[in-house]
Amino acid sequence: MKTVMVKQIQKLDDIAINQYGVPSLALMENAGKSVAQEAIRMVAKKKRPCVCVVCGLGNNAGDGFVVARHLINAGIEPKIFLIGKVAKLKNDALVNCRILKKCRYPIKEAQKVTPAFKKELQKADLIVDAIFGVGLNREVGVPFKSFIEAVNDSKKPVLAVDAPSGLDGTTGKIYGVCVKAKKTVTFSFAKKGFYKAHGPEVIGKVVVVDIGIPKRLKEMKFMEKN
Numbered sequence: 001m002k003t004v005m006v007k008q009i010q011k012l013d014d015i016a017i018n019q020y021g022v023p024s025l026a027l028m029e030n031a032g033k034s035v036a037q038e039a040i041r042m043v044a045k046k047k048r049p050c051v052c053v054v055c056g057l058g059n060n061a062g063d064g065f066v067v068a069r070h071l072i073n074a075g076i077e078p079k080i081f082l083i084g085k086v087a088k089l090k091n092d093a094l095v096n097c098r099i100l101k102k103c104r105y106p107i108k109e110a111q112k113v114t115p116a117f118k119k120e121l122q123k124a125d126l127i128v129d130a131i132f133g134v135g136l137n138r139e140v141g142v143p144f145k146s147f148i149e150a151v152n153d154s155k156k157p158v159l160a161v162d163a164p165s166g167l168d169g170t171t172g173k174i175y176g177v178c179v180k181a182k183k184t185v186t187f188s189f190a191k192k193g194f195y196k197a198h199g200p201e202v203i204g205k206v207v208v209v210d211i212g213i214p215k216r217l218k219e220m221k222f223m224e225k226n
Helices: 006-018 024-042 059-073 091-102 115-123 144-153
Strands: 051-055 079-083 107-110 126-130 158-161 183-187 205-209
Touching: 006 024, 024 059, 024 091, 024 126, 024 158, 024 183, 024 205, 051 059, 059 079, 059 091, 059 126, 059 158, 079 115, 091 107, 115 144
Parallel strands: 051 079, 051 126, 079 107, 126 158, 158 183, 183 205
Antiparallel strands: none
């Protein structure tokens, strides 16, 4: 399996969007739909599956909102949690948040871990981790640290969006705390950090999905660097 560094995948996305004109919203839609399909497979044996989608404030949150929408379309009504305020969302994440709101799907803003939040996690058959993506490059601070700890403490199966939150996608370093996933759905290529240092302890099974990046871009020379 080919693996890449975070800076390579970021450059790939940037070229696809800004030079080739692939809409970033289209990439996010494809990413979220692919994660939702995997989530549906993971809860297929449950009669009335309960899924919690836990979102941060960056692009990974946008993927999470898309996941939630496609789960709803499939007949699964997830509990959607946003760590922080909707007012802090930007760009594509905000667009997808607004779609859910216009469809009157509730998004619960969470400022801190509460007993009610922990109770929802305990009821879940699956937790979708859409807190941080592969771009994380700093220690996990408050309140995100406590949310990641709560997800891990729940002992519930976790499906990570692109990377388990708290993991460095290039080095495999953990930034203080990290979601422990049962499965990670990652985009375009697996990341080198999944198989280095602490990566193998937290990624679970890795599923690589195509989100619509043109094939010729994936074969460009800068993608061959180790």
